[in-house]
Amino acid sequence: MAAGTLVEDDPQAALAHARAARDRASRVAAVREAVGVAAYHAGDYAEAARELRAYRRMSGDRGYRAVLADCERAMGRPDVALRLVAEGLAEKPDAEETAELRIVESGARLDLGEEAAAHLVLEAELGGRPDPAMLQGADPSLLRIASAYADLLQSQGQEDAAAEWLTAIAAADPEDLIGAVDRLGIEFIEVELDLGDVELVDGDDATEVEPAAPERVEELPEDDHGLGLSFDQEVEAEVAELLGERGPAEPGTDAPERDEH
Numbered sequence: 251m252a253a254g255t256l257v258e259d260d261p262q263a264a265l266a267h268a269r270a271a272r273d274r275a276s277r278v279a280a281v282r283e284a285v286g287v288a289a290y291h292a293g294d295y296a297e298a299a300r301e302l303r304a305y306r307r308m309s310g311d312r313g314y315r316a317v318l319a320d321c322e323r324a325m326g327r328p329d330v331a332l333r334l335v336a337e338g339l340a341e342k343p344d345a346e347e348t349a350e351l352r353i354v355e356s357g358a359r360l361d362l363g364e365e366a367a368a369h370l371v372l373e374a375e376l377g378g379r380p381d382p383a384m385l386q387g388a389d390p391s392l393l394r395i396a397s398a399y400a401d402l403l404q405s406q407g408q409e410d411a412a413a414e415w416l417t418a419i420a421a422a423d424p425e426d427l428i429g430a431v432d433r434l435g436i437e438f439i440e441v442e443l444d445l446g447d448v449e450l451v452d453g454d455d456a457t458e459v460e461p462a463a464p465e466r467v468e469e470l471p472e473d474d475h476g477l478g479l480s481f482d483q484e485v486e487a488e489v490a491e492l493l494g495e496r497g498p499a500e501p502g503t504d505a506p507e508r509d510e511h
Contacts, residue, residue, distance in 0.1 A: 252264070252267040253265070253267040253268040253271070253284045253285075253287075253288050254284065257287060257288050257291050258291070261288060261291035262292050264288040264291065264292070265285070265288040265289055265291075265292045265294070267288075268281070268284040268285040268287075268288040268289075269285060271284065272285050272301075277308075279305050279308040279309040282301050282302075282304045282305040282308060283301070283302070283305040283309070285297070285301040286298050286299075286301030286302035286305055286314070286317075287302075289301060290302075290317055290321065295320075295321040295324040296321075296325060298321050299318055299321040299322070299325075302314045302317060302318055303318070312341065313347075315334060315335075315337070315338035315341075315343070315347065315351065316338065316347060316350035316351045316353075316354050317350075318334055319331040319332075319334035319335050319338065319351065319354045319355075319358075320354045320357075322334060323354060323357055323358050323361060328357075328359075328361040328362050329358075329362070331354060331355075331357075331358040332358050332359075335351045335352075335354055335355045335358070338351045339351055345389070345391045346390070346391050348391070349375065349391040349392070349394050349395050350394070352371055352372065352375050352395065353372075353395065353398040356368045356369075356371040356372050356398060356402065357398075359371060360402070360405070365406070368402060369402065372395055372398055372399045372402060373399070375392075375395045376392070376395060376396065380399065382396075382414050382415050382417070382418035383418065385418045385419060385421075385422040386418075386421070386422055387422065388422050390423075390427060390428070393419055393422060393423055393428050394428065396415055396418070396419050397415075397416075397419055397428050397429075397430065399415060400412045400415040400416050400419070400430075400433075403415065413434065416430045416433055416434050417430075417434065420434060420436075
């Protein structure tokens with residue numbers, strides 16, 4: 251368990267834990283598997299191959315074919331790697347393992363100086379006419395093939411083409427499981443945004459609420475005479491004034507009465 255927890259972040263420590271377990275329980279298949287996986291991540295390919303073969307004999311599991319082939323390639327035996335790839339493909343593995351076997355095959359071809367063959371292996375898996383646009387909605391296995399194809403292009407100095415493929419992979423892999431974002435050198439930084447007042451609805455959706463406008467009090471214009479009369483009083487006064495019945499009302503007086511005649 252300790253080896254499995256550490257294998258990604260600290261493979262050397264994971265290998266030390268796995269070896270300690272092997273010293274105490276070398277006949278347990280899962281322990282030999284743990285040593286093989288940890289050794290592979292730590293770059294000890296000879297031990298990885300030896301332990302994974304022991305695990306396969308003890309458990310009957312036919313897995314780890316691509317890993318074993320890659321170990322042979324890493325130890326400078328690409329021809330052995332190609333033989334193991336052919337044997338693995340003959341057993342009709344699933345899409346994920348097939349992709350890994352093809353990636354190892356392409357690398358072994360490149361090790362042997364067969365650059366055209368290395369391209370053809372991956373291009374065949376990408377449909378024969380590789381186009382980054384095809385990756386939209388692609389499954390992880392195809393994205394792994396595309397990533398290996400970008401590596402191949404980059405190793406041959408085709409930086410622009412490699413960047414185009416990596417960009418397409420990153421767009422099709424929002425969680426960055428393939429790691430294209432890191433390889434593109436994209437760095438994300440935290441930015442504080444002033445969103446104003448925000449009201450949460452049902453705990454999920456956020457709706458921006460505009461700050462309330464200050465209350466406006468409508469001011470009525472003062473009457474022409476500056477008397478401060480009410481609206482009704484002003485109307486009565488204006489009517490009376492127009493009729494010539496009386497002058498403007500004084501402040502504090504009642505509104506002028508209408509002349510019934």
